[in-house]
Amino acid sequence: MAKHTYVYVTYIRSTPEKVWEALTDAAISASYWERENVSDWKVGSDWQHRLPGKSPDVVGKVLESDPPNRLVTSWAPPSEPADPAKTSHCAFDIEDLNGKVRLTVTHSDLDDQGLKDVSGGWPAVLSNLKTLLETGRTLPDPFGAVEGHPES
Amino acid sequence: MADDMDRVFKALADASRRRLLDLLHADQGQTLGALAARLDMTRQAVSQHLALLEAANLVATVKRGREKLHYLNPVPIHDIQARWIGKFERPRLDALAELKTRLEGEQDG
Numbered sequence: 001m002a003k004h005t006y007v008y009v010t011y012i013r014s015t016p017e018k019v020w021e022a023l024t025d026a027a028i029s030a031s032y033w034e035r036e037n038v039s040d041w042k043v044g045s046d047w048q049h050r051l052p053g054k055s056p057d058v059v060g061k062v063l064e065s066d067p068p069n070r071l072v073t074s075w076a077p078p079s080e081p082a083d084p085a086k087t088s089h090c091a092f093d094i095e096d097l098n099g100k101v102r103l104t105v106t107h108s109d110l111d112d113q114g115l116k117d118v119s120g121g122w123p124a125v126l127s128n129l130k131t132l133l134e135t136g137r138t139l140p141d142p143f144g145a146v147e148g149h150p151e152s
Numbered sequence: 153m154a155d156d157m158d159r160v161f162k163a164l165a166d167a168s169r170r171r172l173l174d175l176l177h178a179d180q181g182q183t184l185g186a187l188a189a190r191l192d193m194t195r196q197a198v199s200q201h202l203a204l205l206e207a208a209n210l211v212a213t214v215k216r217g218r219e220k221l222h223y224l225n226p227v228p229i230h231d232i233q234a235r236w237i238g239k240f241e242r243p244r245l246d247a248l249a250e251l252k253t254r255l256e257g258e259q260d261g
Contacts, residue, residue, distance in 0.1 A: 005180060005223075008212070009209055009212040122227075123229070124234075126227050126230075127230045127234050139234055
């Protein structure tokens with residue numbers, strides 16, 4: 001099956017430390033992403049992406065962890081956590097540009113289903129993260145425009 | 153902020169640049185050469201259009217060896233959508249106000 005890579009970039013008026021915290025803190029990630037990211041973020045550790053208190057929708061490993069600059073995780077469905085064909089990889093690169101942070105999300109090794117799942121989701125997540133860090137609040141109903149949207 | 157959005161609208165106000173985004177939407181991660189081959193334009197013209205799109209953050213690039221791969225970055229377009237399509241007047245949650253305090257409180261750390 002064809003594998004896809006998507007690259008998303010957003011510029012946020014914030015610091016690398018705050019962006020890192022927003023990606024790795026369970027409560028903060030849940031506030032702009034609906035789901036919380038849970039791990040100790042050490043290389044080799046497990047991480048989970050889940051509705052708060054629920055079973056995970058995504059599981060994986062922490063592959064690289066260099067706070068606050070770079071985080072790489074694997075993403076797999078909880079039903080098949082070790083199937084390489086179902087595993088994608090997501091790198092977060094956080095660069096300090098003097099008062100602005102460039103956050104680059106590179107999501108690679110996505111199969112067709114994985115591509116469908118993320119192609120509507122990442123822009124909403126990153127918009128909402130930017131809004132949260134710049135204004136202290138999240139967008140109302142950030143995923144309302146995405147859900148049910150027939151992503152081609 | 154206004155500058156960022158100006159750049160996005162200016163970048164989109166050109167049929168060739170919209171066509172480039174269409175090509176990347178259909179097939180992510182293309183080189184300049186591959187894109188130029190699919191458009192009736194010189195390599196130099198395509199390169200200039202891509203530079204404008206990249207400055208507007210509508211195109212992200214990744215270096216792979218000697219190649220530069222181009223990706224459609226839809227985040228600024230989503231920002232536009234969120235600005236005019238979202239439900240803006242909803243009551244704000246206390247939890248988020250608390251979060252603001254928390255994030256701002258850590259600035260001097």
